[in-house]
Amino acid sequence: xxxxxxxxxxxxxxxxxxxxxxxxxxxxxxxxxxxxxxxxxxxxxxxxxxxxxxxxxxxxxxxxxxxxxxxxxxxxxxxxxxxxxxxxxxxxxxxxxxxxxxxxxxxxxxxxxxxxxxxxxxxxxxxxxxxxxxxxxxxxxxxxxxxxxxxxxxxxxxxxxxxxxxxxxxxxxxxxxxxxxxxxxxxxxxxxxxxxxxxxxxxxxxxxxxxxxxxxxxxxxxxxxxxxxxxxxxxxxxxxxxxxxxxxxxxxxxxxxxxxxxxxxxxxxxxxxxxxxxxxxxxxxxxxxxxxxxxxxxxxxxxxxxxxxxxxxxxxxxxxxxx
Numbered sequence: 001x002x003x004x005x006x007x008x009x010x011x012x013x014x015x016x017x018x019x020x021x022x023x024x025x026x027x028x029x030x031x032x033x034x035x036x037x038x039x040x041x042x043x044x045x046x047x048x049x050x051x052x053x054x055x056x057x058x059x060x061x062x063x064x065x066x067x068x069x070x071x072x073x074x075x076x077x078x079x080x081x082x083x084x085x086x087x088x089x090x091x092x093x094x095x096x097x098x099x100x101x102x103x104x105x106x107x108x109x110x111x112x113x114x115x116x117x118x119x120x121x122x123x124x125x126x127x128x129x130x131x132x133x134x135x136x137x138x139x140x141x142x143x144x145x146x147x148x149x150x151x152x153x154x155x156x157x158x159x160x161x162x163x164x165x166x167x168x169x170x171x172x173x174x175x176x177x178x179x180x181x182x183x184x185x186x187x188x189x190x191x192x193x194x195x196x197x198x199x200x201x202x203x204x205x206x207x208x209x210x211x212x213x214x215x216x217x218x219x220x221x222x223x224x225x226x227x228x229x230x231x232x233x234x235x236x237x238x239x240x241x242x243x244x245x246x247x248x249x250x251x252x253x254x255x256x257x258x259x260x261x262x263x264x265x266x267x268x269x270x271x272x273x274x275x276x277x278x279x280x281x282x283x284x285x286x287x288x289x290x291x292x293x294x295x296x297x298x299x300x301x302x303x304x305x306x307x308x309x310x311x312x313x314x315x316x317x318x319x320x321x322x323x
Contacts, residue, residue, distance in 0.1 A: 044067050072098060073085070075102070108133045158207045189213070197226065197227050228250050229256055284307050
C-alpha cells in the first residue's frame with residue numbers, strides 16, 4: 001500500500017525510485033509525524049498520491065513526480081503539518097500536477113511560490129480557521145476545481161507585488177502554472193468553474209496584486225460570486241476580479257475597501273446587500289451593472305471610479321450614503 005510510511009522519528013529519502021504502490025492508500029511516501037526530507041527522487045505511477053503529508057515537518061526538494069493517480073502531493077492540514085518545497089516538477093497523463101490542500105488550519109501556514117501550484121479539489125472546501133493566518137507569497141498559484149471553496153474565518157494575507165502577482169484561478173486554466181488538471185491536452189477555463197473565496201464574520205482578507213478569475217459557480221444555493229463577504233473584512237487593492245456568470249464581488253454584510261482594481265465581465269461587478277463598502281479609484285467595465293446596491297452603505301460616492309462598457313454603470317438606489 002505504501003512505498004514508504006513514516007509514523008514517527010526522522011527520515012531522509014534521496015535519489016530513489018518510488019513507484020507502482022497500489023490498492024487502498026497506494027501512496028509513494030506517506031508521512032503522519034516526525035521529520036522527513038525527501039529529495040531528488042523519481043516518484044511515479046502510484047495509485048493515490050506521490051507524497052501524502054498528514055502531519056510532521058516535511059521538506060520536498062528536486063523530486064520528479066509523474067502519473068500519480070490523484071496528485072503529485074497531498075497535504076491534509078487537519079494534522080497541522082509543516083511543508084517546505086522547492087525545485088519539484090510533475091508531469092504525466094494522470095493525476096493533478098500540483099499540491100492538493102485540504103482540511104482546516106490549526107496554525108499559521110504559508111503557501112509559497114515556485115515549483116508546483118496549489119489545488120483545492122473539486123467539491124471541496126479549504127478552511128482558514130478562526131485565529132489562524134494563511135499567507136500566500138508573491139507568485140503563489142491556487143487553483144480550484146469545480147465548486148471548490150476557500151473559506152476564511154481567520155486571516156487571509158494574499159499580498160503580491162507589481163511584478164509578482166498571486167493567482168486564484170480555475171483548475172482548467174493552463175495559462176497559469178501549466179496543465180495542472182492533466183487532462184491529456186490543452187484546456188480552457190470558463191466563468192463559474194469554481195465557487196468562491198468566502199470571508200465569514202470574524203474573518204479578514206487582505207488581497208493585493210492578485211488575479212481572481214473564473215469563479216462564481218452559478219447555483220441557486222450559492223453566493224454566485226468569486227469573492228463573497230458573508231461578514232468580516234475585505235481589503236482589496238491593485239487586483240483583478242473577473243469573468244464570472246453573476247457577481248465578481250458580493251457583500252451581504254461586513255466591511256469592504258476596494259481600490260485601484262480591475263473589476264469586469266460579470267452581471268454585476270460589485271453587488272451590495274448589506275454592510276459598509278468603500279469602492280473607489282477602480283476600473284469597472286464590461287459588466288451589465290458596474291455597481292448594483294440593494295442595501296448596505298456606500299461611502300464615498302461610487303462615482304469615483306472609471307466605468308466603461310457597462311449596460312448600467314451604477315444603480316445604488318437601495319443603499320445609504322452615510323459618510
